[in-house]
Amino acid sequence: MTSFTREHVRIPAGADTELDCWLYLPSTPGPHPAVVMAHGIGGVKAAGLAPFAEVFADNGFAVLVFDYRHWGRSGGTPRELLSIRRQREDYRTALSWARRHKSIDNDRLFIWGTSFAGMHILDVAANDPGLAGAIAQCPLVDGPAGMAKVPPARALRLTATAVADLFAGIAGKPPRYLPVSVGPGSHGVIATNDALDGLDRLTPADGEPWPNRITARSLLDIAVHRPVLAAGRIRCPLLMVVAETDSMAPTGPATRAAARAPRGELYRSRGGHYDVYAGGLDHTDVLRVEVEFLNRHAGDRERAGHATEA
Numbered sequence: 001m002t003s004f005t006r007e008h009v010r011i012p013a014g015a016d017t018e019l020d021c022w023l024y025l026p027s028t029p030g031p032h033p034a035v036v037m038a039h040g041i042g043g044v045k046a047a048g049l050a051p052f053a054e055v056f057a058d059n060g061f062a063v064l065v066f067d068y069r070h071w072g073r074s075g076g077t078p079r080e081l082l083s084i085r086r087q088r089e090d091y092r093t094a095l096s097w098a099r100r101h102k103s104i105d106n107d108r109l110f111i112w113g114t115s116f117a118g119m120h121i122l123d124v125a126a127n128d129p130g131l132a133g134a135i136a137q138c139p140l141v142d143g144p145a146g147m148a149k150v151p152p153a154r155a156l157r158l159t160a161t162a163v164a165d166l167f168a169g170i171a172g173k174p175p176r177y178l179p180v181s182v183g184p185g186s187h188g189v190i191a192t193n194d195a196l197d198g199l200d201r202l203t204p205a206d207g208e209p210w211p212n213r214i215t216a217r218s219l220l221d222i223a224v225h226r227p228v229l230a231a232g233r234i235r236c237p238l239l240m241v242v243a244e245t246d247s248m249a250p251t252g253p254a255t256r257a258a259a260r261a262p263r264g265e266l267y268r269s270r271g272g273h274y275d276v277y278a279g280g281l282d283h284t285d286v287l288r289v290e291v292e293f294l295n296r297h298a299g300d301r302e303r304a305g306h307a308t309e310a
Contacts, residue, residue, distance in 0.1 A: 002026045004057035011066070013093045014086070017075030021045075021066040021094070024057035025103055033108035033132065033298035034062040034101075036094045040115025040140075041082065041189070041222075042180035044072035046208035048201065051278040052112070055287050061294060062104050066094050072209060078175045080211065082218035084119060084225050091124050099130075108132045108301045110294060115249060115273070116140050122227035122257060125234045133297040134234070135290055137241035138273045142253035143225040149250060157187065158219055165216035177213040189214060192247040198274035231257035231264070238264045239293045241276060241286055248273045265293065 004026045010018040022045060026032055035056050037049055045065045053063040068087045069076035076086075091111060099106040110133045113121040118139020125134040140146050147155060158178070165176035181199040182188030188195075204210055231238075240258040242251050258266035267289045271281035 002028055002058055002060050004054075006057075011093060011097045013069055013074070013090060014076070017069055019066045019069065019090055019094060020073035020075075021064055022050075022053065024053050024061075024063040024065075026057055026060050026062065028060060030062070030103035031105035032060060032062040032103060033110070033294070033301075034064065034098055034104045035110045035112050035135075035294065036091065036098055037063060037065045037112045038068060038087075038091065038094075038117050038120070040113070040117050042071075042080070042212065042214050043115065043117075043202070044204070044208060044210050046072065046204035046206060047210055048277045049114075051283070052287065052290070055291060056294065059291050059295065061110075061298070062098075062101075064094055064098050066090065078169075078215055080177065080213050081175070081215045082116075082221060084221050087117075088120050088123055091120050092128075095124075095128070106130070108298045110134065110297075112137075112290075114138060114276070116222075118249070118254065119143070119225055119227050122230050122234065122238075125236055125238060126227075126230035127233075129235060131236040132301045133237040133239070133293065135239045135241070135293065136254070136257075137276050137286065137290070138243050138246055138249055138269070139240065139254050139257075140249040141226075141228040141231075141257050142250060143222045145250040145253050146248075147223050149248075154187075154191070158189070158216075159223075161216040162219040166220060169215075169217060175215040175217070178216045178219075180212050180214050189219065190248060192273075194247060194272050194274055198277075201274055201277055201279050228253040228257050228260075231260040232262070234261045234264070236263065237293070237297045239267065239290065240264065241267045241269050241289065243269050243272055243275060243282075245271060246273045
C-alpha cells in the first residue's frame with residue numbers, strides 16, 4: 001500500500017464562489033492516475049466519502065473530493081439548493097482543475113459518484129471523451145422512476161411544497177426547506193425504512209456542517225431528469241455498483257445503463273442502499289471491486305500511452 005497526504009483546497013466555481021475540496025496525493029512520484037468524487041442528494045464530502053478516498057489513495061491514486069456549490073463548506077446561496085445543472089458544472093470544474101495539476105496524469109482521470117450523483121456521472125461521462133473511466137454506486141439515473149417509488153399522497157404533498165418554494169424564490173422570499181432523511185410516514189424527501197440508519201451511518205464525526213435539509217424547489221429539478229438515456233453514448237469504461245435490495249434508487253434503470261453503455265460493467269452489491277458505505281454489509285467488497293476497476297483501466301491507459309510514445 002502507498003502512504004498519502006490530504007490537503008484542503010478551494011477551487012473557483014461559477015461567477016463568484018468556490019468549491020471546498022480535499023486533495024489526496026500518494027507519497028510516490030507522480031503524475032498519478034486520479035479520481036474526482038462527490039456525494040449524492042443532500043450529501044457532503046465529510047459524510048462517508050473519506051473511507052473510499054483513502055483506499056483509492058492507498059492504491060496510488062490522487063483523489064479530489066469536493067462539496068457542490070450551496071453545500072457543505074463550498075460557497076453559494078441559497079444554502080442546500082440542489083441544481084442538477086450546477087452540480088454537473090461543479091464536476092466539470094473539478095475535472096478541469098485536476099487536469100491542470102502537476103501531480104495528476106490527465107490521461108488517467110476517473111469520475112466517481114454515489115447515490116444521486118449517479119445522475120451526474122452518466123451525464124458527464126457521456127460528454128467527456130477524455131475520461132479513463134467512471135464509477136456510479138447505488139445510483140439514481142432516472143428521475144421519473146425515482147419519483148414513482150414515492151406513494152402518490154406523499155408525492156403530491158412534496159410537489160406542492162416544491163412549487164410553493166419555487167414561487168417564494170421568484171418573489172425574493174427565503175427558501176422553504178424539507179428534511180432529506182426521515183422515518184417512514186414522516187414528511188421529507190427520503191422516508192424509507194433505512195433512511196435514518198443511513199443518516200446515522202454517514203453523519204460526519206468532525207463537526208462538518210450537514211443540516212439534513214434541502215430547498216423544496218430542488219425536487220422539481222430531479223423529477224424530469226433522465227440521464228439513463230445517455231448511457232449508450234458513454235465511451236469510457238463504466239462501473240455500475242447496484243444494490244440488490246435498494247429501497248431508494250430504482251435498480252432497473254441502473255442495470256439497463258450498465259447494459260447499454262458500450263463498456264459497461266455491473267456489480268450487484270449485497271444489501272440495500274446504505275450497505276456500500278463504511279459499516280455496511282458490502283462495503284469491503286464494493287471497495288475491492290472499485291479498486292480493481294480503477295487499477296485495471298488506469299493500467300490500460302498507461303500501456304496505451306507507452307505504446308503511442310514508442
